[in-house]
Amino acid sequence: MVQQITLDILKSIDKSLKEIKDALSIDNHERGSYQGWDYYRIGKSLFFIQTLTYAGATMTLNLDFTKAVQMNRLEQVWNDATARDLSLRMYSNASNSAYVELDNAAANTALNRIIQAGIEYKYTAGSRLQFYYSNFTVGKTVTIVVQADEL
Incomplete structure (x- = not known):
């Protein structure tokens, strides 16, 4: 009986180890480049990076x-600490003009890095995430990292 339980556990x-190996395999x-x-992509996890x-x-x-x-996670890093206005918007359809404001920051000079983790914004197929910037010093850069999981 004990041997059978031990065998079942093994x-x-x-x-479980095979499933993990498959998920981490190079085939996965x-x-x-996308847009x-x-x-x-690693399994169902997607990472998008833009500078x-x-x-x-x-x-x-x-x-x-x-x-x-x-x-699940959004990170924006600027190479300066000048004032900027930003708006993070979600469009339910890429061709739609109506959007939901997910986050914004107005003329914020204190932050040169914004990290949003555990945000769980859900997007249906065909939806759009838009970053809208104004009041940003010309010639300065921002690096954006978006991490999402396919549903």
Whole structure:
């Protein structure tokens, strides 16, 4: 009886290890470019990375989702501490003009890094995440990292 329980536990552990190995296998990884973003996939986790140089009065950056996703972490890092206004918007459809304001910061000079973790913004297939910047010093850069999971 004890041997059978031990054998069952070992089989369960072996099965779990195989699942982990499969999830981390090179076949489950993907790297490339998506809508101008650097794109990485590990299993169902998606990572989008973009670096922009601010060029004028306002600037927008879009990320359209072809599949339903849940955004879990968003990080924005600027190379200066000058004033900036930003708006993070969600469009239910990429061609729709109506949006939901997810977050904003007005003329914030104290922050050169914004990290939002555990935010759990859910996007349906066809929706758009938009970064809208204004009042940002021309020539300065921002690096954005978005981590999401496919639903």
